Amino acid sequence: METFIVVVIMFGLLISFHEFGHLILAKRAGILCREYAIGFGPKLFSIKKKETVYTLRLLPIGGFVRMAGEDPELIEIKPGHRVGLIFNSHDLVSKIIINHTEKYPEAKMITVDDADIEKDLVIRGYEQEDGEKFTYYLDRKADYVVDEQAYQIAPIDRQFGSKSILDRFLTIFAGPFMNFILAIIIFIVLYSIQGIPTDKPVLGKLVQGDPASTAGLHQGDRVLKINDQSIDTWKDVMTYVSDHPKESLIFTIKRDNQTKQMNVVTKERKGNKGAKEGYIGVYQPTEKSFLDTITYSFKQTFFFIKQELLAIKMLITGTIGLNQLSGPVGIYNMTGQVVKHGFLMVLSWAALLSINLGIVNLLPLPALDGGRLLFIIVEALRGKPVDPKRESLVHFIGFAFLMLLMIVVTWNDIQKIFL
Template sequence: METFITVVIIFGLLISFHELGHLLLAKRAGILCREFAIGFGPKLFSFKKKETVYTLRLLPIGGFVRMAGEDPELIEIKPGHRVGLIFNSHGLVSKIIINHLEKYPNAKIVTVEEADIEKDLFIKGYEQEDGELITYDLDREADYVVDEQAYQIAPLDRQFGSKSILDRFLTIFAGPFMNFLLAIIIFIIFFMIQGVPSDAPKLGQIVKGDPAAAAGLHQGDRVLKIDGHSVHSWKDVQTYVSDHPKESLTFTIQRNSQIKQVAVMTNERKVEKDGKEGYIGVYGPTKKSFLGAVTNSFQQTFFFIKQELIALKMLVTGALGINQLSGPVGIYQMTGQFVKHGFLMILSWTALLSVNLGIINLLPLPALDGGRLLFIIAEALRGKPIDPKRESLVHFIGFALLMLLMIVVTWNDIQKIFL
């Protein structure tokens, strides 16, 4: 249960930041965002703030921001339709009742002759069969009401496709960017708690069962000398221990105000080119520094990005097989392992997953953010947009292939568990 709760929290955090990036940049560009959703499937909880409905859905495996213009409008008002109109204090139509007109006795019932709810914002119609044709102007924020549910109309200038190439590019790119930003924030927290690497000649965390612990060395001991040789940095300590495998070393340490000598027998391990080095089971020292935490968080995030890109290169060249990839089941299993090692390991794992999500979404594949960015770049180069129907078809096929890949990867994960 602890692993399940941790996975839900991690996925919720990653998805929330990703979709928040899309939402913030869309709103900045003036795009009407109908829904901000975490998860897929049936709604568990929802509330509306201004023009956006915020929802939590059953399956925490993704999310979306429903932007006006990305999908066909839910309602098309055609000649001959009977609709109810409710007006605001300025005489503009504030609600267009599509059905169940009997439930709105105060609405003016009109038979539509012509309607434009995107560009010129009007409805022309007759109150009576032989009556006068009247034009009713719409409020820019009017709602159409279907089955007693209100949906705000989307004038063309509030739709995704009407915005500049730069605004659309930034709106899509903001999702993956927020995942990289989240990784940086998590690593800042990580290094603020753990501390940042220091080169002081002090002992960091002692590994249980290794020579340093057996000899009685403590975290925080300051190393003054080893075998009578003065040391001035952690690097000096590492170098001397590494150069003396399977040897007894005399550490002169300062613990609080006392000076002590401790004998430590080093262990031996293999290194590159059949070499050997000594070790005693001590991590390097750390220090608390906000500036250091920020600097190290950027370095660690860029390191993870580099490793992800190397893994993708290996996948493309065939050095890494699909059977070595992990999907939701594999991530769940690995999260369980990190839960056992404490909060700091969970933080580091979450940051890695956030980087992974950002990188994957930037791949130039249909249905991913990278694929959508590719179409925007193609539009910029061509000077005109790609046919929306063709683009939708490409994204649909791409989504189907991604789902197929997910099934294959999930099957691999399951086989690793039981075989």
């Protein structure tokens, strides 16, 4: 249960920042954003502020910002439709009642002859059969009312496709970019609490029961020598200990201005490449500095971005296979392991996942932000947009491919856990 709660909160945060990036840049460009949603499926909570409905949905597996013009309009007014019109104080149509018109006795009923809801913002129609045709002008923020739910109309200049290439590019790019910003923020919180790593030859936190604590070493001890080897950096400590598994080492340390010698018997474990290495159960020392914390947080974010890109390169070149990828099941399982190591490890893990989400979304694959950016770049190079039908088809095929990939990755995750 603890893992589930952490996953929900963590992914809620990652998705919220991602979609918030889209929302802010869309609004800055003047795009009508109908909904900002966290999750998919049935609504659990919703609140409308100005033009946008903010919703929390049942399934915490994603989110979206519904921008006008990205999809066909939900409502189409055709000739012959019987609708009700409600006017504002400027005699402009403020509401178009599509159905259940009997609930709006104040509405003027007309039979539509033609309507232009995007450009000219007019509805022409008849109040009576064989009567005179009237023209009614719409307020730019008029609402459709369907099943007593209001949906704001979207004039053409408020739609995504009407905006400049730069505005559209920035609106899409802002989602992944906000994931990188979130990673930096999380790292700042993390290193503000635990401090930033330093290469000084000083012992950090000790693991109780491991050789260092058993031998009587303390956090803050400065290592001068190990056996006869002079020690100048933390790297020197780790290198010497690693090269001497299951050996008795004499640590010469400085504590409270006094020099002491301690006998430490190293333990043995497998290293990253499978080779045996020694360890004594000591963390790298840290120190706290506000400016250094910010600088180090940026460096860590850029470092892990490079690592993600390197992993993608290795996947493309076949250096690593699909069986090395993790999907929702694998991430859930790994999160459970991270939770056991405490809050700080959860913070670090959340930062890595945020970077991963940003990088993956920037891949030039259909149905992802990177695929949409690719079409915008192609439009800029061609001087005209790609046929929307063709673009939709490519995104549909890409989405199907991603779903297939997700099934394969999920099956691999299940095999790793249970088989």
